[in-house]
Amino acid sequence: MPEYDDPYARSGQYLDMMIAGWWDHHRAALTQALGDLPADSGPVVDAGAGGGHGTRLIAETLPGARVLAVEPSLPLRTVLLSRVADAPGLRDRVTVDGDDLLSAHLPDRIGGMVMANLLGHFSPHERDRLWEDLAPRLAPGAFVLLNLAAPLRPQRIERTRMSEVGLGERSYVGWAAAEPSGPEQVNWHMTYEVHEGDRVLSRDDVHYDWWTVTEDALRAETSPHRLRVLPHGPAEAGLYKLLPEA
Ligand SMILES: C[S@@+](CC[C@H](N)C(=O)[O-])C[C@H]1O[C@@H](n2cnc3c(N)ncnc32)[C@H](O)[C@@H]1O
Incomplete structure (x- = not known):
């Protein structure tokens, strides 16, 4: 397997x-x-x-x-x-x-x-x-x-802040954007940032495909x-x- x-x-x-x-x-x-x-x-x-x-x-x-x-x-x-x-x-x-x-x-x-x-x-x-x-x-x-989950058909989604969670001195911010990648697919581009005050301590970029239905x-x-x-x-x-x- x-x-x-x-x-x-x-x-x-x-x-x-x-x-x-x-x-x-x-x-x-x-x-x-x-x-x-x-x-x-x-x-x-x-x-x-x-x-x-x-x-x-x-x-x-x-x-x-x-x-x-x-x-x-x-x-x-x-x-x-x-x-x-x-x-x-x-x-x-x-x-x-x-x-x-x-x-x-x-x-x-x-x-x-x-x-x-x-x-x-x-x-x-x-x-x-x-x-x-x-x-x-x-x-x-x-x-x-x-x-x-949206989008139900492939379409471009502008980068949007989808979530922000505060824990202690830090906040965790998730961004999402999508591009059509096939007749029934989008490719999501997610960014996860860790903030402390004005500083961005780390940033993780992730891409994955998602079938639209x-x-x-x-x-x-x-x-x-x-x-x-x-x-x-x-x-x-x-x-x-x-x-x-x-
Ligand atoms: C966006 S998360 C949603 C998690 C949870 N259902 C929720 O709503 O909080 C998608 C979940 O689907 C799981 N997943 C992806 N492909 C899968 C598969 N082939 N079989 C089972 N789970 C899968 C991921 O590991 C992840 O936990």
């Missing part, structure tokens, strides 16, 4: 604290959707769990559920393991798996799956494999909860797998449930 090429090898140290705002901002809509999952029908999978904001929210929202958190990035999995180990409410219920989702051994029955800020890492062919694999595993009442494309690619697409919550959240067709 090829070694996992981690797009978060450098940025994983910053991602968890910088993505916390997304979870805070959409917490109500996410909690409402998670509350609709069956709590006792197999583990809820947090796919590409990162540092575990979603894992923790699943566990809080569904106190009876087990969670399988799949996270292939070493720095992010380190955050995730520490978050789970530190929380008595998570230690007994959360299993952490370090596989790539495409090669992970998922249980035959799952109580749902969360794919937060993840889908763009998969090509159309990989997504087809995923839907094929996932659809038969969903327990009655279970669904996939995912978001379609529209709602129509999601419908077209999931319907052959008998999954239907249901928008959830405010449109700006870009949240969708993928439910088995009745």
Whole structure:
């Protein structure tokens, strides 16, 4: 099996604290959707769990559920393991798996799956494999909860400050810009800076490719797998449930 090429090898140290705002901002809509999952029908999978904001929210929202958190990035999995180990409410219920989702051994029955800020890492062919694999595993009442992150089509995004977090004497600033890199792809250019007063102490530049997906494309690619697409919550959240067709 090829070694996992981690797009978060450098940025994983910053991602968890910088993505916390997304979870805070959409917490109500996410909690409402998670509350609709069956709590006792197999583990809820947090796919590409990162540092575990979603894992923790699943566990809080569904106190009876087990969670399988799949996270292939070493720095992010380190955050995730520490978050789970530190929380008595998570230690007994959360299993952490370090596989790539495409090669992970998922249980035959799952109580749902969360794919937060993840889908763009998969090509159309990989997504087809995923839907094929996932659809038969969903327990009655279970669904996939995912978001379609902007841009939904390839376009240029001017460099934008996406996050700033203060810790002690320092602040951590994340910048994002994107360029179209194919008919369904953009290349993100992220910059992570550490500031102290007027000085920039360090700067990490990271590039990675991201597949763009529209709602129509999601419908077209999931319907052959008998999954239907249901928008959830405010449109700006870009949240969708993928439910088995009745
Ligand atoms: C933008 S981060 C989002 C993390 C987390 N879901 C959140 O929203 O806080 C994308 C995550 O997807 C993971 N990822 C990327 N490719 C993956 C793959 N093939 N299988 C599983 N996870 C993957 C990354 O390691 C990273 O943790």
